[in-house]
Amino acid sequence: MRSPLTIALLLTTCIGAYAADLPDPLEDRDFLWNGAPSPELSELGRSLFFDPILSGNRNIACATCHDPALGTGDGVSLSIGEGGSGFGPERVTQDGVIGRVPRNAQPLYNIGARAYTSMFHDGRLELDHMGGFPSRLRSPAKEQLPEGLDNVLTAQAMFPVLSAIEMAGQPGENPIADAVAERNLRQAWRILADRLAAIPGYAQQFVTVFNDIETADDIRFDHAATAIAAFETVAFRSDWSRFDARLAGWPMTTTEEAGLKLFYGKAECSSCHSGPLLTDHEFHAIAVPQIGPGKDQGSDGSYAVHSGYPHRVEDQGRFNVTGEEADLFAFRTPSLRNVALTGPWGHNGAFASLEDMVRHHLDAVASLASYIPAELPALDTVIQPVRSRAGVSYQALSPMKRGTYDLRDIWVHSSERLRNEIARANTLAPVDLSEEEVSRILAFLETLTDPTAIDRSYLVPTAVPSGLPPQPGRDDACLRDSHSLAGAKALPGEAEDLPEPRCVGREDNTQH
Template identity: 45%
Template sequence: MAAAQGISADDYIPVDPLQAELGQLLFYDKILSGNRNISCGTCHHHDHAGTDGLSLGIGEGGVGVGPERTAGEGPDAIRKRIPRNAPALWNLGHKSVEVMFHDGRLTRSDLYESGFDSPAEEWLPEGLDNLVAAQALFPMTSQFEMAGNPGENEVTGAVHERIDYGWPIIAKRVRTIPEYGEKFVAAFNHIETADQVTIVEIGNALGAFIASEWQSFDSPFDDWLAGVPLDDDAERGREIFFYSARCSSCHSGDLFTDQGFHALGLPAFGPGRTRRFDPIPRDVGRMGKSDLLEDAYRFRTPSLRNVALTGPYGHNGAFPTLEAMIMHHADPVASRSRWTLSDAQLPDVPWIAVVDGAIAQDAAEMKRQASVQDLRSLSISEDDVQYLVAFLNALTGKTAEDRPLGRPETVPSGLPVD
């Protein structure tokens, strides 16, 4: 397992400041969504450490941000929850990052001319600078995240025909706003006039913002690497984490992730990230990308930097606290047996509530999921849990809640900023 060596600014992909400033505006501008009612920042908000504080997000059609976000009303109300927990954005611009999304469906690859293996396959455009820029394009194509429902707008109609058909529509919306046109010309050397702006430049600006805005490597643990002792509880937790509990066998390296895929046996609920031929609301994890049976119900190991700020935890946000997530790792069978849907942070949505617990009623599927388990049982005391929590809190950057650019007050489209 890779030991943490320490992070510096040189460990991140280089970013043009003007592009990052442009990306900040785009990140919070609802013009990137089909119905102009949701932005990237809605579900990855600065007030919530780049997440939304929900187990499963409320996407297109919802109102508000964070745990107080509601499902909307009338014909604009949501039709289902987002199938997975909104992933944290911390340190995605680190040069070591190789995979994106809970199932790793975006990676660098020579398979396609774009340089990435992604859900867009050969239709992902060339010219995207890095993984962060590429991943920024995909929420725009998702019906329930940003695109909207069929028949509601031209973007979602185009996406339902082919995944890349919606991007030129979004790009035209952006570049025809004079302020955006001027900023693209200023930020990109190869852009001489606004009409040259494509989704590639939009993705690269978003990537520049995300990669620079969410860097974090000034935690008490980083101080420890430099020779400054942790407090007593965090030090006890560090010893448990690296030695007796061996958490670092998966949460390894400077980002505390092996970037691999593991089955944790989390309680199943929600609509699931279903494949086209799935008859039930389940989430098969990595297998949804690889089509390999050995990848069933396995999900990417998350980074633990700033983890204390980014609950709920798990690919579906099943556990509201670090204590609960640690206890699940120690005894997943017992944890799953005592878990109830009320443990999840799910705003009340009466018209889809029946879906929230439907998968748990499928005995055959529950048996399949229970049969795949990569965690080993661990004898751990209540004190040990608190020591581990203290150590995980020591991974929180001292400036984590003081970001370089933050949330803008206004955006060039004139749309409201969440």
């Protein structure tokens, strides 16, 4: 066994070549509220995060797609949102859906860091440096976004509740969906705030937490968004990995250290995955294959002509925000914190294994050309609106229409022309790494896993003020096993000794 002096000498020697590239450790001041919002505020946000009351049909919560037991995602490439039943990979279309969510559910680890100045895969919510909007934020809501939002994370919480495919539901199903369909976003937020105000347990919490709320009538949805952001800042902070121990001066294994050296050296991973969050917060086109229905963007109309559906299947990423050609098919550089937990990988979950995602970076264009589309969760029932004088109703697609509908999930990748457009936009240069070097990088990426983040199911409350079952469903036996990890602080270098609980077979408490 090596002595502490020997370890220190070895560590000092290997640090020399790339120490300047290593980030400083994360500190409380790097987070909103300096990492410590009031317990009352974050507890209110906790209830809201797991409560289906925020969805139009009261059937899906934020946590349904951001499960603390599944890397703060849901374990699938593209989620089944509003209208689904169950959780994670077992989620199915119970009442029928209009489609699948077109992008992968983003991980939430360290999402409360001040370094985030934009949100979503394409950054469509960001600080408004031009001063064009009263809210000082550029967003799809434009001038309807209220003033006084303190940060982009709070603003982000205003938007999933407006998405028909994620939480709002369809026109004709509920007043929130109707308001969204009419682009009256302020009315949709007002209806949600009134819902919360009508629940005594929530009303009392809001009055207690916010100084500008004297009665339930004063509750606004941006108050709820603030609470959710506070909860996310505390609940998903994650900086107790072996990598953090390394930043504090503790050694890694020889293989991990070799991977770190490659990451910050020859492989040039850190040219984009930099800083303590391992992201440059920029947007890059790296030729990730497109799977799924896209974002109804682009000029190509071939799918519409073939299927009869007025739907464009491309997802052009950041370009749809900026209009700059350099941003075509560019997406946010993801943080690599807990990256081994957050698959499938890519902005649309195109890669089922972390190794495949890493290998894509070796030659992105060749990887795109040889890619075989990932299998997406089956949509058992797809519905479409039927309008009449009586209003809007929904019916399942016929088998014939369903066949052409499903083509949208593979249309772009199946088209050589559209695939080549993604390849032409690529900005990622090839890198030549041996099999051993790839293995070393993968070993280093495993050190980014915080053992306390492996399963945070203890965050799921037993009950919420609305009286609806919290989502995702609880497995109390599993929660007892994992509760000891709540707020756990692994000793540097000893993280491998902590347990790794996993929740399985959780009860489906979805209500419709």
